[in-house]
Amino acid sequence: MSKQKNAQETSVVRSTIDVSKLEPYLQANLPEFEAPLEIRQFKFGQSNPTYLLIDANKKRYVLRKKPSGVLLSTKAHSIEREYRILNALSRNTDIPVPKVYLLCENNEILDTPFYVMEFLEGRIFEDLRLLSLPLEERRQCWYSAIETLARLHLVNYKDIGLETFGKSSGFYNRQIRSLLKTSAAQAAVKDKDGNQVGPLPRIDDRIRWFKKNEVPDETTIVHGDFKLDNLVFHQTEPRVIGILDWELSTIGHPLSDLANLLINFYAKDLSGPFIGLRDVTDLPIPPANELMQLYCREVGRPYPIPNFEFAIVFSFFKLAVIIQGIAAREALNQASSAEAKLYASFLKPVSYFGFDIIDRGDLSDKSKL
The missing domain is CATH 3.90.1200.10 (Aminoglycoside phosphotransferase (APH), C-terminal lobe)
Incomplete structure (x- = not known):
């Protein structure tokens, strides 16, 4: 069987995050979060930059933001819509989605809107043939x-x-x-x-x-x-x-x-x-x-x-x-x-x-x- 590539793998941050602004914002708006903040960026995904946040207690969160700079299509990076539907589904149904914790539409924090959600520990299969499994x-x-x-x-x-x-x-x-x-x-x-x-x-x-x-x-x-x-x-x-x-x-x-x-x-x-x-x-x-x-x-x-x-x-x-x-x-x-x-x-x-x-x-x- 082939080895399954880990689609939750992270790398060093490729799209810059201003930790000096993000860290105090999370402390003020995210219950249980404790500084200092460690940030990694997920390798997988093509559209919205997605980051793994790790706080002082090693609790993990996921941050999704719009790309920086002038966007070709605002609809193609709709962070606000993501947050809204995830919030509705997680609160009102049993559809398996991560919980969302906050939405920030203040561009002064990370220069674009972003939201923070639950990190789900599990398996993501890049190869739909699932050859690593029986x-x-x-x-x-x-x-x-x-x-x-x-x-x-x-x-x-x-x-x-x-x-x-x-x-x-x-x-x-x-x-x-x-x-x-x-x-x-x-x-x-x-x-x-x-x-x-x-x-x-x-x-x-x-x-x-x-x-x-x-x-x-x-x-x-x-x-x-x-x-x-x-x-x-x-x-x-x-x-x-x-x-x-x-x-x-x-x-x-x-x-x-x-x-x-x-x-x-x-x-x-x-x-x-x-x-x-x-x-x-x-x-x-x-x-x-x-x-x-x-x-x-x-x-x-x-x-x-x-x-x-x-x-x-x-x-x-x-x-x-x-x-x-x-x-x-x-x-x-x-x-x-x-x-x-x-x-x-x-x-x-x-x-x-x-x-x-x-x-x-x-x-x-x-x-x-």
């Missing part, structure tokens, strides 16, 4: 991920104070418009040598296909980036104890989360950070159809899911925009991850994901599928 434990971990997602989608967002967290209709249309705007801004970014990030290929073809193959509206809480490496698993048991990285969360279509979780099953392998399983004949984890059937049973919807390919193509589009954003932040020297340059190098091949579905034609014409 076969049965892999299945149980994936089942736990699906069941956790289903539980999230069954939460009544109005009952927990999130009725204004997002619009109740038009999710995919709004998301596509927003992603197009974000992508255009990212494409225009130049590095110090004047090299432009550049646009995603065949944008017009994507938009035409989306318009012809719209899916009916559904409305639930949507995580926005639900995937295996945003889940914390128990240290020894195959069950989810925490869902992380809520910056893209909203009220929207539940299939967007399911497609995001299963996207690797529809992608070819690039022998890089993105593991494609489309052409793998002997999968080391449960296949997509088995996981979808479990999801449908848990939420009470029919299987197979009509036009699920729409959700997959949308997820590929969003993934391409996310990687384009990594490339843009790398060009601006704002990237938070130590591996940002590697991820950015895969922008072009990832940008073509989904066109095998688009080029088959409309989903209504089953003879082409």
Whole structure:
């Protein structure tokens, strides 16, 4: 079995934190915190800089902040939204999320808003194949991920104070418009040598296909980036104890989360950070159809899911925009991850994901599928 890389690993601080301002702020606003403060930065994660805080009693916390400098997209780094939904879920449901302790919107402390939350001791798997685990434990971990997602989608967002967290209709249309705007801004970014990030290929073809193959509206809480490496698993048991990285969360279509979780099953392998399983004949984890059937049973919807390919193509589009954003932040020297340059190098091949579905034609014409 392969050795599992520790996704909770930290390094020295790469994005500077002003300890002289943060330490007294925490002493005044975080009960039980005691100076002096030790800070480490998590190696994993591509968007918002994330830090491990250790106080004098060795109690650990996690701090998430917006990147410093002028941001290309304020929506893509929504620390305030993360705090709001984590606070609502942790206080009012049994959905496994870290507790949040404080939100600071005063830019004089760390130059951008930030929040502090509970540190969850557990396992984060970067490789969705879970090759470091026995076969049965892999299945149980994936089942736990699906069941956790289903539980999230069954939460009544109005009952927990999130009725204004997002619009109740038009999710995919709004998301596509927003992603197009974000992508255009990212494409225009130049590095110090004047090299432009550049646009995603065949944008017009994507938009035409989306318009012809719209899916009916559904409305639930949507995580926005639900995937295996945003889940914390128990240290020894195959069950989810925490869902992380809520910056893209909203009220929207539940299939967007399911497609995001299963996207690797529809992608070819690039022998890089993105593991494609489309052409793998002997999968080391449960296949997509088995996981979808479990999801449908848990939420009470029919299987197979009509036009699920729409959700997959949308997820590929969003993934391409996310990687384009990594490339843009790398060009601006704002990237938070130590591996940002590697991820950015895969922008072009990832940008073509989904066109095998688009080029088959409309989903209504089953003879082409």
